Amino acid sequence: MIKILLFADLQEKVGKPELELKLEQITVEELKSELQKIYPLINLESVMTAVNEEYAMADDAIKSGDTVAFIPPVSGG
Numbered sequence: 001m002i003k004i005l006l007f008a009d010l011q012e013k014v015g016k017p018e019l020e021l022k023l024e025q026i027t028v029e030e031l032k033s034e035l036q037k038i039y040p041l042i043n044l045e046s047v048m049t050a051v052n053e054e055y056a057m058a059d060d061a062i063k064s065g066d067t068v069a070f071i072p073p074v075s076g077g
Contacts, residue, residue, distance in 0.1 A: 005069040013041045029058040047072045
């Protein structure tokens with residue numbers, strides 16, 4: 001089971017702050033692709049990704065038991 005934390009507009013578009021997927025292993029890029037198939041309204045192209053509270057790259061592996069956070073860019077003034 002992989003726990004996925006969503007922030008800002010991602011949370012609003014999905015309708016909840018977190019998800020859980022029954023997966024054993026997947027890369028960050030593959031996870032983003034899977035989530036965009038399930039939730040076509042979300043855009044994960046420019047989000048920062050953290051796995052177990054450490055920033056991750058597209059080809060980093062995610063294993064069952066890991067927590068992934070998707071953090072969209074923030075603008076403000």
